[in-house]
Amino acid sequence: DVKVTQSSRYLVKRTGEKVFLECVQDMDHENMFWYRQDPGLGLRLIYFSYDVKMKEKGDIPEGYSVSREKKERFSLILESASTNQTSMYLCASSPGPVTGELFFGEGSRLTVL
Amino acid sequence: AQTVTQSQPEMSVQEAETVTLSCTYDTSENNYYLFWYKQPPSRQMILVIRQEAYKQQNATENRFSVNFQKAAKSFSLKISDSQLGDTAMYFCAFMKLHTGANSKLTFGKGITLSVRP
Numbered sequence: 001d002v003k004v005t006q007s008s009r010y011l012v013k014r015t016g017e018k019v020f021l022e023c024v025q026d027m028d029h030e031n032m033f034w035y036r037q038d039p040g041l042g043l044r045l046i047y048f049s050y051d052v053k054m055k056e057k058g059d060i061p062e063g064y065s066v067s068r069e070k071k072e073r074f075s076l077i078l079e080s081a082s083t084n085q086t087s088m089y090l091c092a093s094s095p096g097p098v099t100g101e102l103f104f105g106e107g108s109r110l111t112v113l
Numbered sequence: 114a115q116t117v118t119q120s121q122p123e124m125s126v127q128e129a130e131t132v133t134l135s136c137t138y139d140t141s142e143n144n145y146y147l148f149w150y151k152q153p154p155s156r157q158m159i160l161v162i163r164q165e166a167y168k169q170q171n172a173t174e175n176r177f178s179v180n181f182q183k184a185a186k187s188f189s190l191k192i193s194d195s196q197l198g199d200t201a202m203y204f205c206a207f208m209k210l211h212t213g214a215n216s217k218l219t220f221g222k223g224i225t226l227s228v229r230p
Contacts (some may be wrong), residue, residue: 003158035220040122042222058217076138090158100146100208100218104158 003027006091006105012110019033021108023091029103031095032074034058034066037107039087046089049074050096083113115140115207126195127229132179134152134190134224136205145200147181147188148206148218151199164188192226200228 007022025032031050035043035058043060047066055066063085067075074093078085088109092102116139124227140149143167152158164172164181171179176196180189192199205221 025134033217040222042119045217045219048217100148100163100206101133101160102150102158102218106155106157 002104003052004091004093004103006089006108008071008108009106011108011110012079015082015109015112017081019081019110019112020080021076021089021091023072023074023076023105023109024070024091025070025093027095027101027103028071029093030071031091032068033092033094033102034064034074034076035090035092036060036091043090046076078110083111083112086110086112115142115219117200117207117214118190119205122143122170122222123227125227125229126198128175128195130193130195131191131193131224132170134203134205134226136188136190136221138186138188138205138207140186140207140209142209143199144210146208146210146211147179148208149177149179149190150204150206152223153198162190162206168219184220195228197228197230199202200225201226209210 004025033048034046044060049055049068065077090107091105094102118137134221143175147164151161177192178195202223204223206218208218
């Protein structure tokens with residue numbers, strides 16, 4: 001079974017802190033994604049990566065950055081957390097080329113105080 | 114840009130009955146995929162069903178089937194013989210196809226489905 005593991009299920013951080021959300025997949029997938037899920041807004045794409053060291057902005061990249069140094073790991077970074085970044089963050093991976101089937105992690109619920 | 118609209122925020126169905134979840138989308142593309150994803154409470158999201166736009170035949174997966182109306186840009190999900198385990202949030206999603214692209218999906222806002230015992 002494909003497994004996408006997000007390092008933290010629940011985090012509480014303070015405004016201005018630097019936050020790292022880690023995601024690891026074990027199926028050698030080329031593509032990895034970070035989504036943000038908010039009630040009434042659905043899933044919105046923050047960043048995605050097609051290959052190691054490659055990254056592309058999604059629909060809401062402001063306030064976020066990403067790192068993909070190894071194929072299996074995709075990190076989301078909040079350089080200076082703000083209260084409006086309180087949300088559920090979902091990591092996903094998929095094999096290339098196009099299939100549309102994403103394999104999701106369980107999510108990381110971040111609260112910024 | 115593509116948009117995906119799920120206008121019903123919540124639905125409820127009696128166990129063993131049939132329920133239909135609605136989704137509409139807007140695109141100028143001719144080649145694309147449509148998906149329904151399921152997110153059970155506190156569990157990861159999984160793919161339920163996929164439809165290729167070039168196929169006229171509606172996709173089915175066991176108790177799950179879709180009604181794909183390309184001209185109307187409508188893509189509804191029918192769940193037959195509803196089970197308690199179908200209780201979840203359901204997301205409709207769209208992905209356009211173009212050369213060299215990888216899978217980038219646009220999701221709707223989701224609908225919360227509750228199956229009553």
